[in-house]
Amino acid sequence: MIIFPLIFLLSFMYSMADIIKGNRQGVLLFFIFGLSIYTTTMSLSFVLGFKFLIPVFQPIKELLVLITLGIGIYQLKEKLKLNVVDYLMGAYFCYTLLYVVIPLGDYGFSDRLSAFKSTSFFPLIYAAGRFVDAGKVNISRYFHYILIVAIAATAVLVYELMSDLHFQTNTGYADYNFYYFGQEPTGNYGLTWTFETETGFRRFASFFSNPLEYAAATLLALAVIAGLYTDDENNLKISAFGQLALVSTFIAIVAALSRAPLVSYFGMIYVYAFITRKSYMLKTFHYGFIAAVLYFIFLIQNEDIYSFVVDTITFQNASSVGHIVEWLAGIDAMIRQPLGLGLGSSGKVAGMLGVNVGGENQFIIIGVQAGVIALVLYLLIHIYLLTYTYKWIKILKGNERKIAIMLFLFKIGSVVPLLTTNFENYSYVIYISWFLSGIFIKSITTQRTAHD
Template identity: 85%
Template sequence: MYATADIFKGNRQGVLLFFIFGLSIYTTTMSLSFVLGFKFLIPVFQPFKELLVLTILGLGIYQMKEKIKLNMVDYLLGGYFFYTLLYVVIPLGDFGLSDRLSAFKSMSFFPLIYASGRLIAAEKVNLGKYFHYILIVAVAATGVLIYELISDQHFQTVTGYADYNFYYFGQEPTGNYGLTWTFETETGFRRFASFFSNPLEYAAATLLALAVIAALYTDDDNNLKISAFGQLALASSFIAIVAALSRAPLASYFAMIYVYAFITSKRNILKTFHYGFIAAVLYFIFLIQNEDIYSFVVDTITFQNASSVGHIIEWLAGIDAMIRQPLGLGLGSSGKVAGMLGLNVGGENQFIIIGVQAGIIALILYLLIHAYLMVYTYKWIKILKGNERKIAIMLFLFKIGSIVPLLTTNFENYSYVIYISWFLSGIFINSITAKSISNG
């Protein structure tokens, strides 16, 4: 309600307040509403984030005073959106219109989030405030995580997570803890999600927080000055990513730090990484003398552990489907909708999920969108100043950190990071397009 009031006062960027504080607790709010007897509120809550985006987009178009100059990213996102929209109309595959619409929203709503930010100038955004809000969420999430670790209990077991998922999505509780398999490793160790929807979204949110820390505390001369609160947020992010018990987010976390050191010429960080790598190799040589550790490492490298095997089987099934049907099997055949119905083909990889549903053309467009955004953000880090540069640093690092999760999860379903990152991507492209015009 606060964010909505802010928007109608003319502060469209105020929606970030809801994206940050509302979407981080979105599933927890739904679950608690269900178990506490406020089930009637859930149909109001569920479409609220999409309605807010459409409202901002509509207001932005209505208030537009001059025609905007389109960027290559605009063309690619528009092409992707309208191309995949055709698959809603065309009755391809075995799914009905409602399932196709649901799959389309899951797979292709992000261009509208981007477009809503595309009509907002960066200088109108109080970036420092919203970046600090993201860090507040990161610190609060780690506080809940510490409680989970001490009590050895998932927060979701007391919020009605399993009951909510079963009632609305028909998902039976799985795993050893009455939630889903995502909440544990293949060896049975608990994986915690704090107040996020699942451990993988929490890991993605942690990567976003790390990107924000790097951007917020780096000035235009690449000096890194982290405040006491920033240090607390950084420590919180490290605790969270270690407790995630997932190799992919942990690798992404350190890759982001390494890339940050490279683009800002932080030689001390680079040297630390290089020496740390050498030490890790020597320690690894010592550790593999233990037969159990040796087997674990070999199984991981050769993709023979249960988690890796599962990914590969899904990838191969998806690639096979794309080879057989280059134009796709139809919306709903992979990803969230198919997963709920137990008919999933080639999930656990965002690229394959798109390719299976809407074919090679949609996949190429999606890849180009990410490639162009990475190129633009990296290029403009060297040119921009102030808040605009901070957005560029944050987006570039987050894109780097997202590469592995995109390969191993249905990444576009993580509302918290998707809404924030695509909205800021729109603001960033608006900024560099305006500067390109002013520079002739």
């Protein structure tokens, strides 16, 4: 088990060495190998007697981002050409920073600062990537690393399925969460309710923090496969390694036992077929959908399955009802307080204290805390990134195009998770996607400057 803290530490050291040498993209090595096992590393350090290392390990990810950003600014040799996304990022960061200073709400400065880090650190990750030239990044190398993580995660998942035991049961997950965050074990398996369905079936997280982050990581891996193996003429040529990774993502998403990630997974495949004009994939998808509908018609003759399908469609099952209740509470709070209730009133901080308001939707979490203006800025950031990545897929070549395809598909796949979870808490996918978003915007502003 000590292998996880060792991988965490080594990936940090290698990334730091790369950054010092001037290779700022080296921070991706830690984002990929370190953040995928972040919670496992923390909990194992706790139970293995290395508790003194946890305060050192916890801020490492933010420290690396700040160092990378600082070096990027220091080494800047010409005026940075700004994009709409840059202005939106800056406006969102500065606006929400005001809520740290202003004593709005029931939470103290330290809680507001913690909530700010949870909801507003991503502009700094983006900014760190903004100073990295895509032409100097061996994107194939890092994309392969992401697929290695996906395959390794599925290997752990297979162990969990065969043993019918959560990996987190052996890593001290519950003890770590109780000691540092005051979270009592919940659910039938001594972890949290996230690790099981409403019917009691186990949901596995492999070595990620929880099943929802694992599902998000699987969507990221699928987007990476599409970007990595699609050439400039839209030919899809997947190597044997890529096929293994693809099978791994399918096993993971099926075993997630969650409707939202499954919809996102197949939605990404459909969108990929559409943007790359793969008619055979679209036809297969359509025929498969028709077959699935006919199969469901056959299955709903079973009363239990019929009830499950009807409850899902009509939002009457416990999970869907829970989401709707939280959404309505959050929307009501935004109507009553359009400038927000203050940082900490929704999301991670409030969740730990058991007084969350609208904490099942990333957009509502931001709107409840910092108001409608912050929510609009956050929405515009996502809309512009989606628009730009889709547009520039048709223009860019090589590494830049691979990044554009990957980001576009991942943003599409993130829509449903953003509506149903506190998505910005999933460090692994957040740090990678926002850093690459910065590199992508750097690419298109450089292309525009060259054309001008």
